[in-house]
Amino acid sequence: MTQLSSLAVVEAHQLNSALPSQIQTLQKNAQEKLSTLVVPTRKTEHWKYSAKRLGDLSLLSNNSETVSTTAFVENAIYIDISAAGIDAAALSEIEESGLTLQAFTQLSDEDCSAIIELAEYERGELEQINTALFNDGLVIRIAKNAVIECPIILNFVQDEAGLTTPRVYIELEQSAQATVIENYAIADVDGAFCSSQTTALIGDNAKLTYLRQNPLGSAFRIGGTTRAILKRDANFESHILCLGSAMARHDLHVLMTEKGSHCELNGVVVTKEKQHYDNHTEIEHIASNCTSEENYRCIADDNSHIVFNGRIYIHKDAQKTLGEMNNRNLLLSNSAEIDTKPELEIYADDVKCAHGATIGQLDEKEVYYLKTRGLSDEQARQMLTLGFVLELVRAVPIASLAEQWEQTLSELLSFKD
Amino acid sequence: MLDIKDLQASVEEKQILKGLNLEVKLGEVHAIMGPNGSGKSTLSQVLAGNQAYEVNGGTVTFNGQDLLDMSIEDRAREGVFLAFQYPVEIPGVSNLQFLRTAINNIRQHRGEGEINAAEFMKQAKAKIQQVNLDPSFLKRGVNEGFSGGEKKRNEIMQMLMLEPSLAILDETDSGLDIDALRVVADGVNALRSPDRAVVMVTHYQRLLDYIVPDYVHVLAGGKIIKSGGKELALELEEKGYGWLGLEDNAESEA
Numbered sequence A: 001m002t003q004l005s006s007l008a009v010v011e012a013h014q015l016n017s018a019l020p021s022q023i024q025t026l027q028k029n030a031q032e033k034l035s036t037l038v039v040p041t042r043k044t045e046h047w048k049y050s051a052k053r054l055g056d057l058s059l060l061s062n063n064s065e066t067v068s069t070t071a072f073v074e075n076a077i078y079i080d081i082s083a084a085g086i087d088a089a090a091l092s093e094i095e096e097s098g099l100t101l102q103a104f105t106q107l108s109d110e111d112c113s114a115i116i117e118l119a120e121y122e123r124g125e126l127e128q129i130n131t132a133l134f135n136d137g138l139v140i141r142i143a144k145n146a147v148i149e150c151p152i153i154l155n156f157v158q159d160e161a162g163l164t165t166p167r168v169y170i171e172l173e174q175s176a177q178a179t180v181i182e183n184y185a186i187a188d189v190d191g192a193f194c195s196s197q198t199t200a201l202i203g204d205n206a207k208l209t210y211l212r213q214n215p216l217g218s219a220f221r222i223g224g225t226t227r228a229i230l231k232r233d234a235n236f237e238s239h240i241l242c243l244g245s246a247m248a249r250h251d252l253h254v255l256m257t258e259k260g261s262h263c264e265l266n267g268v269v270v271t272k273e274k275q276h277y278d279n280h281t282e283i284e285h286i287a288s289n290c291t292s293e294e295n296y297r298c299i300a301d302d303n304s305h306i307v308f309n310g311r312i313y314i315h316k317d318a319q320k321t322l323g324e325m326n327n328r329n330l331l332l333s334n335s336a337e338i339d340t341k342p343e344l345e346i347y348a349d350d351v352k353c354a355h356g357a358t359i360g361q362l363d364e365k366e367v368y369y370l371k372t373r374g375l376s377d378e379q380a381r382q383m384l385t386l387g388f389v390l391e392l393v394r395a396v397p398i399a400s401l402a403e404q405w406e407q408t409l410s411e412l413l414s415f416k417d
Numbered sequence B: 001m002l003d004i005k006d007l008q009a010s011v012e013e014k015q016i017l018k019g020l021n022l023e024v025k026l027g028e029v030h031a032i033m034g035p036n037g038s039g040k041s042t043l044s045q046v047l048a049g050n051q052a053y054e055v056n057g058g059t060v061t062f063n064g065q066d067l068l069d070m071s072i073e074d075r076a077r078e079g080v081f082l083a084f085q086y087p088v089e090i091p092g093v094s095n096l097q098f099l100r101t102a103i104n105n106i107r108q109h110r111g112e113g114e115i116n117a118a119e120f121m122k123q124a125k126a127k128i129q130q131v132n133l134d135p136s137f138l139k140r141g142v143n144e145g146f147s148g149g150e151k152k153r154n155e156i157m158q159m160l161m162l163e164p165s166l167a168i169l170d171e172t173d174s175g176l177d178i179d180a181l182r183v184v185a186d187g188v189n190a191l192r193s194p195d196r197a198v199v200m201v202t203h204y205q206r207l208l209d210y211i212v213p214d215y216v217h218v219l220a221g222g223k224i225i226k227s228g229g230k231e232l233a234l235e236l237e238e239k240g241y242g243w244l245g246l247e248d249n250a251e252s253e254a
C-alpha cells in the first residue's frame, strides 16, 4: 500500500504563500489527511473498476506550462487556467455587469468562509489531492438577480506530463443565472494527470447551467469532482460529454439542501480502443419537495471500459421528493465492458423515485425499419448508435456547442471501413 | 411487376401464409381485405424482407427479379416501400437525417448523383406540408411521441419522398380521422401513375371511396380466397366475411 502523502508530487509541494491564511490552513489539513489515505486499489471503495487505470502516480510532478486554446463558442468569456495559476490581471480585464472574477490569492479571509465551509463535503482521494495541492483557484461570483447571458468558458490547459489541480468556486447569489463550460485541453502524453475540483453554491431561485467536456485520449489521465449545493428553489442543469482516455473519472455530487430545488444531470459517455471512463454521481435529497432527473447514456466499443455508479440518497426529511435516474448503455463490441450500478437509499416515506439501467445492443426492429427505407445495415446501425446519444446532446442549451458535440460524436461513431 | 405464386410463410413455427397467389401489374391499385390475424401484415412484411418471417414455399417475382433473394435495402432501392401498420419510433434519429441517406442510396442505385442539400430540404418541407404535419416533425426523432394518426401521415410523407414503384400500405387508414384519411388518400393518389403500383391493406371500404382500387382481394386463412372489382368491398362491408365460407376454412385449419 502506498500512502498518498508519500508521493513525490505531494512531498515536493509548497504552499502558495500568496493564498489567504484560511485557505493555507485548509490545505495543510488536507495534506495531513493524505497521510491516512492510500493510493486506491481494486479494494478501495468506489475504485473497484478504475484503480488499475490510475497508473504510476509516483512519477507525477507539478510542472505544466500555459498554452493558449482557440475559441469555440461565440460571445463567450474565456478564462485559461493552468498549473502556473490564474492570471489575475487577465481576469480584471473581463467586464460584465453582475459578474466578479477573482483568483483565490486576491481574496480576503472573510471572502473565503464559504469555500472553507463547503470543503466539509469533500471526500475521496482525488478531491483530497486537489485540496492539498492546488496552487491557486478561481472564484466566479454572480450578483443577486444578475443574468449572465454569455457562457463563461474555463479552459483547463495542460500541455505536458505532470499533475495539475485546477480549482474553481462558483457562487450564484439569489435569482442569479449563469452558464459555465469546463473545457479540458490536456496533452495526450503518458504521465499527464489532471485532477480538478469545482464547487458551486447556487442561491435561492438561482440557476447554474454547467457543461463539461474533455478530449479523447489514450495516454492522459483525468479525474475531477463537481459539487453543486442547491438552496431554496435553486436549479442546476448539467450536460457532460465524456470521451475516454487512459483513466477518466468524474464524480458529480449534488446536494439539495433546501425546499423546491431541481437538478437535471445529463451525461454522454463514449469510449473506444482501450479507453476508460468512470462516472460516479450522487444526488442527495436533503430537503423536501425537490426534484432530480438524471440521464446517462454510454457507448463502449473495442476493448474499452465504462463504469456508471449513480446514487440517489434521500434523507429522512426529504418528503415529497421526485427522483428519476436512467442509465442506458450500448456495447458495440464483445470485448468492451460496461459496469453499471444504480443505487437508491431512501429514508423518507413519501417519495417517488425511479431508476433504471439497461445494457444492450441496438433494437433490431429499428435497424429493420431503416433498412426498409433503403439504408444499408451499416448505415442503419451507425445512425441508431449516434441517435442513441444525440437524444441527450439535443438538450444542450448552447446551440453551437451542441453542434460541435454532435460533430465530434458522429466522427467518433462512424464505422471503420 | 409483382407476381406472387403459392407463397408460404411462417412465424415462430406457426404457418401463416398457406399458398398465396397475387399478381399486380404496373399502374394498378389492389386492395387486400380480410379478418384479423389472417396474414395481411405477414404478407406485407415478407414482401419488405422482415427476417422474423420464414418463407417456406412459393416465389415472388418483382420486375423480373427474385424478390425473396434480395436484401431488405435492395428491395427498397428497387422501389418497394412498406408503410407499416405499426411504425417504429426511433428517438434520436430524425426524418431529415435518414431520408437524405435513403434518397441518396436509391439515387446511387439508379446511377444518379447525390441530391443537393437545398433541393432535399425544399422537397422535405413540401411533402411534410402535403401530409399536413408541421415542419418541426422533420427534425424530431422518427415517430417519437407522434400520435397514431401522425405516425401514419409520416409514413405517407416518407413514401412521397422516396417515390417507390410499389407502395404497400398496411392499414395506413386505421386510426385516422376523416381529414387525415383525405390527406393520406390524396398522398397515395398523387403517387398513382402508369409506372407505379399500390397494394393497400385495409379494413374499411371508406378508404376505397377515396382511392378507388382496380381489384379487391379477400385474404383469409393465409390465402386469397376471393378477388373482384371495387364492388366486392361494398359487398364485404354489407355482409361481412361469413358468407365466404370462412368457418370452413378455420375448421380445416384445426
Ligand SMILES: Nc1ncnc2c1ncn2[C@@H]1O[C@H](COP(=O)(O)OP(=O)(O)OP(=O)(O)O)[C@@H](O)[C@H]1O
Pocket (backbone or CB within 6 Å): B011, B012, B014, B016, B034, B035, B036, B037, B038, B039, B040, B041, B042, B043, B052, B085
Ligand atoms: N412476430 C410474430 N410472432 C408470433 N406470431 C405472429 C407474429 N407476427 C404475426 N403473428 C401471428 O400471425 C398471424 C397473422 O398475423 P398478421 O399480423 O399477418 O395478421 P393481419 O391479417 O395483419 O391482422 P390485422 O388485421 O389484425 O392487422 C396472427 O395470428 C398473429 O398473431
Ligand SMILES: [Mg+2]
Pocket (backbone or CB within 6 Å): B040, B041, B042, B085, B170, B171
Ligand atoms: Mg395487420
